Amino acid sequence: MEKKTDNTVRLQDVAKKASVGVGTASRVLNNHPNVSEEKRKRVLEVMEEMGYRPNFVARSLKTKSTKTIGLILMDITNPFYADILRGIQDEVTKADYSLILTDLGTKGNHLPKAIETMGDKKLDGIIYIGNQVDDDSAQLFLDTRRPLVFVSTAVILVNKELHDDFFSIEIDNENGAYEGVMHLIHRGYKRIALISGVKGDQNSSVPRMKGYKNALEEKGLHINPQWIHHGEHSFKTGYEGMKGFLSLSKVPDAVFAISDMAAIGAMKAAFELGYRIPEDIGVIGFDGITHSAYTHPTLTTISQPRYEMGTKAIQLMLDQIEGRVQKGRRVLLDYRLVKGGSC
Amino acid sequence: MEKKTDNTVRLQDVAKKASVGVGTASRVLNNHPNVSEEKRKRVLEVMEEMGYRPNFVARSLKTKSTKTIGLILMDITNPFYADILRGIQDEVTKADYSLILTDLGTKGNHLPKAIETMGDKKLDGIIYIGNQVDDDSAQLFLDTRRPLVFVSTAVILVNKELHDDFFSIEIDNENGAYEGVMHLIHRGYKRIALISGVKGDQNSSVPRMKGYKNALEEKGLHINPQWIHHGEHSFKTGYEGMKGFLSLSKVPDAVFAISDMAAIGAMKAAFELGYRIPEDIGVIGFDGITHSAYTHPTLTTISQPRYEMGTKAIQLMLDQIEGRVQKGRRVLLDYRLVKGGSC
DNA sequence: TAATTTCAAGTATAGCTTTTCGTAAATATT
DNA sequence: AATATTTACGAAAAGCTATACTTGAAATTA
Numbered sequence: 015m016e017k018k019t020d021n022t023v024r025l026q027d028v029a030k031k032a033s034v035g036v037g038t039a040s041r042v043l044n045n046h047p048n049v050s051e052e053k054r055k056r057v058l059e060v061m062e063e064m065g066y067r068p069n070f071v072a073r074s075l076k077t078k079s080t081k082t083i084g085l086i087l088m089d090i091t092n093p094f095y096a097d098i099l100r101g102i103q104d105e106v107t108k109a110d111y112s113l114i115l116t117d118l119g120t121k122g123n124h125l126p127k128a129i130e131t132m133g134d135k136k137l138d139g140i141i142y143i144g145n146q147v148d149d150d151s152a153q154l155f156l157d158t159r160r161p162l163v164f165v166s167t168a169v170i171l172v173n174k175e176l177h178d179d180f181f182s183i184e185i186d187n188e189n190g191a192y193e194g195v196m197h198l199i200h201r202g203y204k205r206i207a208l209i210s211g212v213k214g215d216q217n218s219s220v221p222r223m224k225g226y227k228n229a230l231e232e233k234g235l236h237i238n239p240q241w242i243h244h245g246e247h248s249f250k251t252g253y254e255g256m257k258g259f260l261s262l263s264k265v266p267d268a269v270f271a272i273s274d275m276a277a278i279g280a281m282k283a284a285f286e287l288g289y290r291i292p293e294d295i296g297v298i299g300f301d302g303i304t305h306s307a308y309t310h311p312t313l314t315t316i317s318q319p320r321y322e323m324g325t326k327a328i329q330l331m332l333d334q335i336e337g338r339v340q341k342g343r344r345v346l347l348d349y350r351l352v353k354g355g356s357c
Numbered sequence: 358m359e360k361k362t363d364n365t366v367r368l369q370d371v372a373k374k375a376s377v378g379v380g381t382a383s384r385v386l387n388n389h390p391n392v393s394e395e396k397r398k399r400v401l402e403v404m405e406e407m408g409y410r411p412n413f414v415a416r417s418l419k420t421k422s423t424k425t426i427g428l429i430l431m432d433i434t435n436p437f438y439a440d441i442l443r444g445i446q447d448e449v450t451k452a453d454y455s456l457i458l459t460d461l462g463t464k465g466n467h468l469p470k471a472i473e474t475m476g477d478k479k480l481d482g483i484i485y486i487g488n489q490v491d492d493d494s495a496q497l498f499l500d501t502r503r504p505l506v507f508v509s510t511a512v513i514l515v516n517k518e519l520h521d522d523f524f525s526i527e528i529d530n531e532n533g534a535y536e537g538v539m540h541l542i543h544r545g546y547k548r549i550a551l552i553s554g555v556k557g558d559q560n561s562s563v564p565r566m567k568g569y570k571n572a573l574e575e576k577g578l579h580i581n582p583q584w585i586h587h588g589e590h591s592f593k594t595g596y597e598g599m600k601g602f603l604s605l606s607k608v609p610d611a612v613f614a615i616s617d618m619a620a621i622g623a624m625k626a627a628f629e630l631g632y633r634i635p636e637d638i639g640v641i642g643f644d645g646i647t648h649s650a651y652t653h654p655t656l657t658t659i660s661q662p663r664y665e666m667g668t669k670a671i672q673l674m675l676d677q678i679e680g681r682v683q684k685g686r687r688v689l690l691d692y693r694l695v696k697g698g699s700c
Numbered sequence: 701t702a703a704t705t706t707c708a709a710g711t712a713t714a715g716c717t718t719t720t721c722g723t724a725a726a727t728a729t730t
Numbered sequence: 731a732a733t734a735t736t737t738a739c740g741a742a743a744a745g746c747t748a749t750a751c752t753t754g755a756a757a758t759t760a
Binding site: 067068069070071072080082085090091093097103104107112113116119124130131135136278279286304305307308309310 | 410411412413414415417418423425433434436439440442443446447450455456457458459460462467470473474476477478479592596621622624625628629647648651652653
C-alpha cells in the first residue's frame with residue numbers, strides 16, 4: 015500500500031506531504047467546492063513542488079471517460095479528408111480531448127476491427143468519415159453504445175430501418191452534382207461524361223450520379239453509358255477514366271468528376287493527349303480542395319465546407335457526450351460552386 | 358464488491374459463471390500456460406457466450422502499457438506527411454497498437470501541450486514529424502521518459518548537447534538538394550532560384566539550402582540573394598515565390614523548390630505569367646508526393662521514401678517499447694531523383 | 701511409504717483516482 | 731441555548747485486470 019517502485023508521484027503522495035486526506039487532494043484537483051481555502055492553497059503548492067501529474071488511465075477507469083474521441087477515416091491521403099481532419103483537430107484541441115485515428119487505407123477491410131478496438135478502449139465517441147458502411151459494420155458501430163457522428167457518409171441501414179441514434183453531416187450531394195452539371199451545360203457543353211466513385215456507394219456515387227442524370231434529362235441530353243467511369247476518389251481513377259473516354263469513337267466534350275482528385279487526374283490525361291482545357295474539353299470537380307486552385311487552368315468545382323464539417327462533427331459529438339442532445343439527426347451543410355477556368 | 362450498475366460483463370462475471378477463480382480466467386485470457394485444457398475451454402466458452410470484452414483501461418492501469426502510440430505532426434494537409442502516416446498506420450495496425458494523433462496545424466504553438474498530454478495519458482511512445490523543435494519542447498519530450506522517434510526532423514539540441522536516447526529517421530537532405538540542383542545545371546539551367554522553408558529550420562531549410570549552394574558554388578554559378586524565397590511547405594509559398602522571382606529585373610531560368618507543394622505553386626505562377634515549363638523556366642521539387650506525377654508537365658523531384666519512413670518509425674518504436682534496443686541512433690534512408698518533364 | 705517436486709487454481713493485493721459515506725465542526729435557526 | 735443544517739474532510743470502497751502468493755493435489759523420487 016506504500017510501494018514506490020518508480021518515481022512517479024501519486025495523489026496520495028501529495029496528500030501525505032500536504033497533510034490532508036487523499037479525498038481532499040482529489041477535490042482540489044477537480045475544483046470541487048467543499049474545501050477550505052487554506053488547504054486548497056497548500057495542496058496546490060505541494061502539487062507544484064512535487065511536479066504532480068494526474069494519471070489519466072486511473073482517472074478514466076473511475077470516471078468511465080477517456081477524454082478521447084475515435085476517428086475512423088477512409089484515406090488520409092485524400093486532401094478532402096485531411097481538410098476535415100483539420101477542423102476536427104482544432105475543435106478537439108479546444109475541448110481538451112484527444113483523437114485516436116484509424117486510417118483505413120485501401121487494402122483490406124480493417125473497419126470491424128477498428129470499431130471494436132475503439133469500443134474496447136472506452137473512447138467517448140466515434141466519428142466515421144468515408145464510404146457507406148455495410149450492415150454488419152453498422153451494427154458494430156451501434157453495439158459500441160457510444161455517441162456516433164458520420165461525416166460525408168450516407169445514412170446507414172440497419173435491419174432495413176433508418177436509425178436515428180446517431181448524427182450525420184453531409185451536403186446535398188444530388189443537388190450539388192446537378193448544379194455542377196448544369197453549369198457545364200450552361201457553358202455550352204453537350205456531351206458530358208461522368209467519372210464516378212465506387213459503384214453503388216450511397217455516399218457519393220449514387221446521389222451524385224442521380225444529380226448528373228437529372229440535369230442531363232432535364233435538358234434532353236443523351237446519357238451515354240460509355241461515358242460513365244467508376245473508380246475511387248483518386249488521381250488514377252480520373253486519369254484512367256479520361257483516357258478511356260478519349261479513346262472512344264464518340265468523345266465527350268466535358269467531364270464531371272466526382273472528386274477533385276479524379277478531376278485533376280482527368281486533366282492530366284487530357285493534356286497528355288493534346289487536348290486543351292477548357293476549349294476542347296471541359297472539366298468540373300467536386301470537393302473544393304486547395305489543390306484545385308493550383309491547377310492550370312484552375313479547376314471549377316463544387317466546394318464542400320470541409321473544415322466546417324470537421325468542427326461541426328466535434329460539436330455534435332460533444333453535444334452527445336455531455337448529454338445536451340438525445341436523438342440524432344442529419345445535418346446538411348451548404349456547398350458552393352467555385353468557378354475556375356476548366357470549363 | 359458485487360455491483361452491476363450497467364450491463365458490461367467483467368472478468369469476474371465470467372469467472373463466476375465458469376466456476377473458476379478470476380486468476381484462472383485472466384490466465385486464459387492472456388494465454389498463460391498453467392491452466393488445464395478443460396477449464397481453458399470452459400472459460401473460453403463462457404466468454405464467448407457472455408460476449409466478454411476485456412477492459413483496456415483497467416488493463417492499462419495494471420500493466421502500465423496502453424498499447425497506444427502518440428503521433429504529433431506538423432500539417433496533415435501536406436501529402437508528404439499524409440503518406441508517412443499511411444506507413445505508420447499500416448504498421449501500427451499490424452502490431453495491434455492504436456494511434457493518438459495531434460496535428461499541430463499552422464496557428465498557435467500547441468506542441469508543449471500535446472507532448473504533456475501524451476505523457477499524462479501514458480502513451481507507450483511518441484513520434485514527432487515536423488520542423489525542428491525548440492529546446493523547451495525538446496526537454497518536454499525527454500521529460501515524458503518515453504520512447505521517441507523523430508521523422509524527417511533535425512536532431513534536437515538539449516542543453517547544447519546531442520542526445521542519443523531517441524531515434525531519428527531522415528534522408529540526407531543536403532545531398533538530396535545538391536543532386537537536385539546539379540540535375541538542373543546538367544540540363545543547362547544557369548540562373549537557379551530557391552524556394553525554401555522556414556528560415557533557419559535545421560530540418561529542411563538549412564541543409565537543403567546548403568546543398569543548393571554547394572552545387573552552385575561547385576559549378577561557379579552566382580548565388581543571388583534575390584533568388585531565395587522563404588516560406589512554408591505550401592502551394593502558396595511556391596506561388597508567391599515564383600511571382601516574386603518573375604517580377605525581378607533579372608529573372609531566374611530555373612527554380613529548386615524545397616517541397617513539391619511549393620513546386621506546384623511555383624508552376625502555377627509561371628503558367629499564369631505565360632511562361633512555359635520547362636522551356637522558359639525549369640522547376641524541380643522535393644518529396645515525391647503522388648501529386649507530382651499528375652501535374653502537367655510531370656514534376657521532376659527528389660523523392661523521399663515516405664511510406665517506408667512511416668513503417669520504419671513504428672519498427673524503431675516497437676524496438677524500444679519491447680526493449681530490443683537501448684541507445685537511439687540516426688537512421689538515414691535513401692532518396693531518389695525522379696525525372697519528370699518540368700526541367 | 702514418506703518426502704519432495706510440480707503444477708493447477710484460488711485468493712488477495714496492487715495500480716491510481718474518484719466518489720460515497722460517515723463524522724465532526726462550523727454555521728444558521730428557533 | 732438547543733436543535734437543525736451545512737460544510738470540511740478523512741477513511742474506505744469501487745472501477746477492472748494482472749500478478750504475487752498460497753494452497754492443495756497429483757506425480758515423482760528415495
